[in-house]
Amino acid sequence: MMNVPLNIATMLERAEALFPKKQVISRMKSGIVRHTYREIGERTRRLASALKQLGVEIGDRVGTLAWNHHRHLEAYFAIPGIGAVLHTINIRLSPEHIAYIINHANDRVLLIDEDFLPVIENIKNEIPNVQAFIVMTEEDSVPETSLSPVYHYENLLQKGEAHFAFLKNMDENSPSGICYTSATTGWPKGVVYSHRATVLHSMALGLADSAGLSETDVAMPVVPMFHVNAWGLPFAAVWFGTTLVMPGAAFTPKILAELMEVEKVTLAAGVPTVWLGLLKELEKEDYDLSSVKRILCGGAAAPKGLIRAFEERGIPFVHAYGMTETSPLVVLSRLKSYQQHLSKNEKLDIRAKQGFLVPGVEMKVIGKDGDVSWNGTEMGELCLRGPWIASEYYHDERSKESFRDGWLYTGDVVTVDEEGFIKIVDRTKDVIKSGGEWISSVDLENALMAHEAVFEAAVVAVPHPEWQERPVACVVVKEGKTVTKDELYDFLRPQFAKWWLPDEIVFVDEIPKTSVGKFLKTKLREQLRSYFTNTN
Known part of the structure; x- marks a missing residue:
């Protein structure tokens, strides 16, 4: 067989050659902006050429601080297209953490949305290795800034070569990108992706029993492009010629609903909090979302009530699971052919699980006494390996905690049923150990959020x-609803053993979340300590 290296640049070249008329649709401050893949290809080549002119070499890190739009997409391909490494920076991290990861990755150039200039200006003296700042703005000139040297993105593109040739003869195992974990505790950890891993991961997204992404789709990644590369959807969509809808900055549930209706979105991807917000909007106003073939939900377990609500509206809801360390696609919840005859409730029970492995990834589940049985009840830590699974953290001694004997120990506690469906029951650090037995905070949360009056619920352990x-x-x-503790206990009792029931139910205005929308349980535990101190 031919030993042809897998390379990200060839993915864009396919879109240029076969789908030059297909569009990338970006919601910008000035309105909706449309580019064809032919135009995206030329602009990407110009950016690649301009970066080379600025002195970016093979292996150099180039950071991005940007929303989901066409310029960010161009960076996705231009940077690895010259053999450099795309570093998507989580704009929701603290300034301290942003400075840390810029230095840890050793970024030489930063591409910055105008919105984030103040963030970088405030830490400019802490990131001495950055040699150039490129501002992505819709204005004709660079806004006033203390950064230097600073360049205007569009002006820089004009100086680049329209027919610049991408570098394609590099080792397919060469680094193409780096993302950092959101760090609920300690410093963020870097995960380096290779060209080979990204191409294979993109191929997996196109499998019919996976995300099923194809040229016929209109895909809207709501998940930020700084979060695990928007789950790899931008790479795969370009490769397959999929129409892309980029929601841009400061979107609301109403904006998402309007985009889905007007642009005839067929696939959208985001975390549960996004879909909870959209559901509230759909309950207020009517939108024609008949084009939507599936919603991908990941980042945290989605409550059954959320899944049911979308499916009752005729919108298929597909649970997915992954991590920064896994590129992230590992598991999707798709019904098997012989499960289609099951009742609605039985199907819902299956859909509420994270699903089974996509082809190419292997797993084992390690419990207190070794490998767990596939019986749907025995709990253990999920371990993974595969061609798009990380083998270590970038220059980080914590690698030995998570990577052992060729496996990634995910830190997620799961059960596996007889069909191989994985259900996340907790994080190893969040599982509740009561009287020698484990209680799943996730199961309790999902049960509470199935109540018609509950918008969100988080369950944590307190010392006893x-x-x-x-x-x-x-x-x-939920806004406009009322519910008492007793009513919630009555709702839970038929579903759980008595010793599983929460010792206390506390009503709060909001639940603290991480930068990617997950419940921030470390902070919640701190708040509860203060609550119980003040009420006792």
Whole structure:
């Protein structure tokens, strides 16, 4: 067989050659902007050429601080297209963490949306290795800034070569990108992706029993492009010739609903909090979302009530699971052919699980006594390996904690049923250990969020003098609804053993979240300590 290296640049070249009329649709401050793949190809080549002119060499890191739009997409291909490494920076991290990862990755150039100039200006003295700042703006000139040297993105493109040739003869295992974890504790950890891993991951996204992404789709990645490369969707969509809808900055549920309706979106991807917000909008106003063939939901477990609500509206809801360390696609919840005859409730039970492995990835689940049984009840830590799974953290001693004997120990506690469907029951650090038994905070959360009056719920462990730990639930009530503790306990009792029930239910205005929308349980535990101190 031919030993042809897998390379990100060839993915864009396919879109240029076969789908030059297909569009990338960006919501910008000035309105909707449309570019064909022919235009995106030329602009990307110009950017690649301009970066070379600025002195970017093979292996250099180029950071981006940007929303989901066409310029960010161009950077996705231009940077690895010259053998450099795309570093998508999580704009929701603290300034301290942003400075840390810029230095840790050793970024030489930063591409910055105008919105984030103040962030970088405030830490400019802490990032001495950055040699150039490129501002992505819709204005004709660079806004006033203390950064130097600074360049205007569009003006820089004009100086680049329209027919610049991408570098394609590099080792397919060469680094193409780096993302950092959102770091709920400690410093963020870097994960380096290779050209080979990105191409194979993109191929997996196109499998019919996976995300099923194809040329016929209109895909809207709501998940930020700084979060695990928007789950790899921009790479795969360009390769397949999929129409892309980029929601841009400061979107609202109303904006998302309008984009989905007007642009006839067929696939959208985001975290549960995004879809909870959209559902509230759909309950207020009517939108024609008949084009939507599936919603991909990942980042956290989605409650059954959310899944049911979308499916009752005729919008298929597909659970997915992955991590920064896994590129991220690992598991999707698709019904098997012989499960199609099951009742609605039985199907919902399956869809509420994260699903089974996509082809190309292997797993094992390690419990207290070794490999767990596939019986849907025994719990253990999920371990993974595969061609798009990381083998270590970038220059980080913490690698030995998570990577052992060729496996990634995910830190996620799961059960596996007899069909191989994985269900995330907790993080190893969040699982509640009560009287020697494990209680799943996720199961309790999903049960609470199935109540018609509950908008969000998070469950955490609090110390207990007799039982070691006990669960406490924090609940956000839906706007315009009311519910009492007793009503919630009555709702939970038929579903759980008595010792699983929370010792306390606390009503709160909001639940703290991480930069990517997950419940921030470390902060919630701190708030609860203060709550119990003040109420006792």
